[in-house]
Amino acid sequence: MPAVIVVGAGPVGQTAALLLARWGVPVVVLDARPARDVVGSRAIVQQRDVIDIWDAVGVGRRIADEGLTWRTARTYHRGRELFAVDFVDSGRSPFPPFANVSQARTEELLDERLARTPLAEVRWGHRVVGLEQDDEGVTVVCETPAGERLLRASHVLACAGARADTLRRDLGLTFDGETFDDQFLICDLRTDLPGWETERRFHFDPVWNPGRQVLVHPCPGGTFRVDWQVAPSFDLAREEACGGLDRRIRQIVGDRPYELVWRSVYRFSSRVVPQMRVGRVLLAGDCAHLMSPFGARGLNSGVQDAENAAWKLAYVHHGWSPESLLDTYHTERHAAALENLAVAGATMRFLVPRTDDERRHRHDVLSRAATDPAARALVDSGRLAEPFWYTDSPLTTPNPRYPVTGRPPRGRTHPPAPGVLVPDVQTRDGTRVRALARRPTFDPVVVDHAEVPAVPDGQVWVLRPDAHLAAVLDAADTAAIGAAALRAVGNV
CATH class of the missing domain: 3.50.50.60 (FAD/NAD(P)-binding domain)
Known part of the structure; x- marks a missing residue:
């Protein structure tokens, strides 16, 4: 069994x-x-x-x-580029963002x-x-x-x-x-779009999809994933039969040859x-x-x-x-x-505003974003997923000396604190600490400065089996370290 x-x-x-x-x-x-x-x-x-x-x-x-890891996120409003954000990787991790x-x-x-x-x-x-x-x-x-x-x-x-x-x-x-009323048409296209293979492009209210959005993501093998926001009444079979789907695709790829690899329509919930x-x-x-x-x-x-x-x-x-x-x-x-x-809900309220206040907010932000950095920061096309922090978990030992202060700016990591995913650092022998924490062993991993240079001298990190920090403690407090290790796996 x-x-x-x-x-x-x-x-x-x-x-x-x-x-x-x-x-x-x-x-x-x-x-x-x-x-x-x-x-x-x-x-x-x-x-x-x-x-x-x-x-x-x-x-x-x-x-x-x-x-494929794209490096630049371009955002447009009614055909005008509002801004472009370049993703700069610190290089600490062996994996891309x-x-x-x-x-x-x-x-x-x-x-x-x-x-x-x-x-x-x-x-x-x-x-x-x-x-x-x-x-x-x-x-x-x-x-x-x-x-x-x-x-x-x-x-x-x-x-x-x-x-x-x-x-x-x-x-x-x-x-x-x-469930949101608007539908989303998704197509995988294989085509040649020079320069697009390292860029994600997000269009607010383009003339060729008025009042709605279009997102273009590069994928491996010369494939591009395109998401169109479409009306609740959109009918894919009818769109294909009348040539509308081809015209829609041509508005993005021009007269280049393309292969439609896959398409689907669905609503987000x-x-x-x-x-x-x-x-x-x-x-x-x-x-x-x-x-x-x-x-x-x-x-x-x-x-x-x-x-x-x-x-x-x-x-x-x-x-x-x-x-x-x-x-x-x-x-x-x-x-x-x-x-x-x-x-995700905040993003959808910006993408698909449902009230007059939401529509006015979106219009104001997009109108100012090309020249106003403060407005640019309010444009919400989706913040990439991040690990959740178990700061309030019963498995976490809090420490007021190492508080969690909120999500850092994009591209930065939070300082080590109870509940946060451990930084992607190495032991002195070159082992990644996250890999060390995830070893299938009974005892939670405890590391200090002698083993991991990134741990401040005099400090100890107690790691859960999923590489989150269960505790950040003083190295001299052996009783607290033992109690935190037990608590990290529910043995209190």
Whole structure:
């Protein structure tokens, strides 16, 4: 019997399975589809700290190498360039700030790794239609081509995506929020656009899409991902039949030849479940929260859900921590979901204003942004995803000498403080501290200046298994260090 059943073989479920297996936990992944459907770019911006998580399971380097990192973000209003922002990487990390690579390719690379992971098994054609919990575990009811099948596990991690309505309903969960009226047309185009391969271009109210937005992202292999905001009544089949889709594409690529690789239309939603833990079942990714893609917070936050859940399930499975450790999964990742929803919601209010005040604000900001730096800072086309800080977690030992002072300016990192992701620094022998923290061992990692030069002399960092700082303490306070290490894994 597997210790954990993961429902859903998307990137979140794949990551969770690989991490659980790395912790020595047997895991089975169930997916309703008959096989992997490798189609479309879907989630394309894989953020550095998520690539770092994938590196722990042997995939991050390949995703970074195959991905494309653009260097300049250009923003336009009615055809006029308002400003351009150049991303300057400090070079501290071996990974780029982000990598544009299709979700389909990411899934292929994760599948390859899963196939070489003995403790993880993926079963396609297993549609989960029911969950029954008791004091010993969870019975998962599946529909398969061979008929109904019952599977047992100690715990279930539900990564079944946005459409997992039946699963959420069986768990007694609502999925409250809203869906935006406007649709978004997404196309993957293969074409030659010299100079565009290192630039992201965001158009507010272009003459060729009046009153709405267009976003152009470069991707590997001479492919460009284009997102058009379109009217609620937009009909893709009708647009293709009348030649409108070609005309729309020509407004961007001109008379160059192009190949339409993929297209889709959908609406963005903003939703979250009230609980991400229900007994022996944890929910992660789109199964637990939905947000607009501007800022790339969907897949990235889902992978961070997976890491948080995996190490805690592993600690409970091995008997290293009590079952109550799983309560902190909800505490931490629900707070992360709410932060992401708030940031993505503010972006959508700027992109799709719904009130007169919002429309006036947007018009004023865009009108002034070309010449007014203060207005330029208010233009919101989406802030890239960032790791959540567990400053208020019961696993974190606060220290008023090292406070968290809020998000730093773009391109900068927060000084080491309890709850924050540890800086990407190295030990004296060249080992990355984040990799050291993520080793699958019982004891939380504790480092000082003697081992890690970046740690100030006289200070100690206590690291969680997900590389967040559980505590920043004085090196002489051994009792506090021991207590913080216990608290970091729920043993208080």
